[in-house]
Amino acid sequence: MRDVYIIGTGIHPWTGFSEKVFADFAAVAVDGALKDANIEWKKIQAIMAGIFIYGGNAGHLSGQYLESIFGETGIPVVNVYNACATGSASIRMAYNSIAAGETDTALAFGADVSPKGFLTAKSDNAVQDRDVIRWKMGGLPNPIYWALECRKRMAKYGTTEEDLALVKVLMSEYGSKNPHARFKKTYSLEEVLKSAYVCDPLRLYEICPVSTGAAAVIVTADKDLISKADKAVKINATTMGSAIYGDPTIRISALSCPAVAEAPMLSESYSASQQAYKKSGIGPEDIDVLELPDNSSWHYLVYLETCGFCKEGEADKMLRDGMTKIGGKLPVNPSGGFSSHGEALSAQALWQVIECANQLRGRCGERQVQGAKVAMAQTYGLMGNSGTTIMTI
Amino acid sequence: MDKMANKVARIPNLVDWSTGEVRLMSAKCNSCGTYFFPKEHYQHRPGCTREGVEDVLLAKKGKLASYTVQYYPCPAPFKTEQKITPYGIGLVEFEDEKIQVTGIITNTDLKTLKLGMEMETTILEMYTNEEKQQVVTWAFQAV
Numbered sequence A: 001m002r003d004v005y006i007i008g009t010g011i012h013p014w015t016g017f018s019e020k021v022f023a024d025f026a027a028v029a030v031d032g033a034l035k036d037a038n039i040e041w042k043k044i045q046a047i048m049a050g051i052f053i054y055g056g057n058a059g060h061l062s063g064q065y066l067e068s069i070f071g072e073t074g075i076p077v078v079n080v081y082n083a084c085a086t087g088s089a090s091i092r093m094a095y096n097s098i099a100a101g102e103t104d105t106a107l108a109f110g111a112d113v114s115p116k117g118f119l120t121a122k123s124d125n126a127v128q129d130r131d132v133i134r135w136k137m138g139g140l141p142n143p144i145y146w147a148l149e150c151r152k153r154m155a156k157y158g159t160t161e162e163d164l165a166l167v168k169v170l171m172s173e174y175g176s177k178n179p180h181a182r183f184k185k186t187y188s189l190e191e192v193l194k195s196a197y198v199c200d201p202l203r204l205y206e207i208c209p210v211s212t213g214a215a216a217v218i219v220t221a222d223k224d225l226i227s228k229a230d231k232a233v234k235i236n237a238t239t240m241g242s243a244i245y246g247d248p249t250i251r252i253s254a255l256s257c258p259a260v261a262e263a264p265m266l267s268e269s270y271s272a273s274q275q276a277y278k279k280s281g282i283g284p285e286d287i288d289v290l291e292l293p294d295n296s297s298w299h300y301l302v303y304l305e306t307c308g309f310c311k312e313g314e315a316d317k318m319l320r321d322g323m324t325k326i327g328g329k330l331p332v333n334p335s336g337g338f339s340s341h342g343e344a345l346s347a348q349a350l351w352q353v354i355e356c357a358n359q360l361r362g363r364c365g366e367r368q369v370q371g372a373k374v375a376m377a378q379t380y381g382l383m384g385n386s387g388t389t390i391m392t393i
Numbered sequence B: 001m002d003k004m005a006n007k008v009a010r011i012p013n014l015v016d017w018s019t020g021e022v023r024l025m026s027a028k029c030n031s032c033g034t035y036f037f038p039k040e041h042y043q044h045r046p047g048c049t050r051e052g053v054e055d056v057l058l059a060k061k062g063k064l065a066s067y068t069v070q071y072y073p074c075p076a077p078f079k080t081e082q083k084i085t086p087y088g089i090g091l092v093e094f095e096d097e098k099i100q101v102t103g104i105i106t107n108t109d110l111k112t113l114k115l116g117m118e119m120e121t122t123i124l125e126m127y128t129n130e131e132k133q134q135v136v137t138w139a140f141q142a143v
């Protein structure tokens, strides 16, 4: 297997609903990545596209659509959909294709245009579509799942409403310094604690909305391109994991969960991160900067435990002690996280990888983690699927 | 059970009242012992032969393992003619079956919700359909 490097990244800043076609957002991100890598379009030998699905069937193949904008060159183009971990799947395929020697240089991208309101059921068929019952019968928008877990956590480990609000305070401070973020206002603890409950104990500012955005990453094993790049970032491992039987988490779209835990919470992310640690020989203690999926304040806390950065029930203390701040022992989400971005499904995992790469390349200005050499991007997929990428410089 | 006449579940095979009691429709795998809800949403233990899956009804009563109060109306395709918002959602644990199930909380003062309290399965009337039937979903209420 060959070493694989990130040489170029591009982002279309996260934004709200748009009438513009998703591929136009993608093209902005891809242009940025080509320019950053200092290479021509024709150097791209494969495209791994995070597929964008809006309102049912896609009506297009995302990768081929993007390719036609830049010029069709006959290269393999694969489209992949793994819900919120779609970007993880695309970069993993690009990595594997290059590491195996099939191609030298590949593009992974994802672009997503959010719906105007909520993400809800895409079909009317309760037999074929597992998402229908929870909407028609359950009254279960996504944040309710997180609130149910959050209340369990508060009872079990003593997580407080102040802890949940503190996550938003930190994320908003960092998001305000990130030009790619959608939400740039900073919040005080009092302001967060005064915001309305959406589903208690979670408040409006403690959950993330849906967004529009695009992200592109160019990876290569071509020595010329690596030496030409402005600080190439090595990918030490990029993995995907699925859930494990007996995971007690109530998963989005599910109507039940096991009452007796036989696996870790969010076991899909446990699986992905453990694989990444094993493949890279890098452990949680080695990570200088971490991007985790803070879909809600609950996620911020539980992910530190699921991915082995502390023991179960100890994440609150890490937060309260300032260990997760920029300048702390483990800076978490210097990007401002999903809290400052919102979810752009097929793009968000790549955006996390890009924030990590930017940190390693020292490009993050006011939110820079000084001297960061090892970074980890952790995704939260839907329906038991997740991805982890560990990078070094 | 006369009061259950002229009622229909919005989606079938989830909630049953034919025995005179409202119960959730589950399935049990007799090979690995796992209960499923909905009954077709299988989650077998790895290595299970998947033989002997039979339809069963969950116990009527369970314990509240978690809950939340939703302060915004649930978007479509959720549909109800009742003013239920803010509404409670419970995660109710059926101890013998080793499964926790979500459901809207009804007929219960939301301020009295407490982890561990006893809940029972019931139905919630959502709207009247064109055949003048009451369309219902499953729900939980304090015992």
Ligand SMILES: [Zn+2]
Pocket: B029, B030, B031, B032, B033, B034, B044, B045, B048, B049, B050, B051
């Ligand atoms: Zn089984």
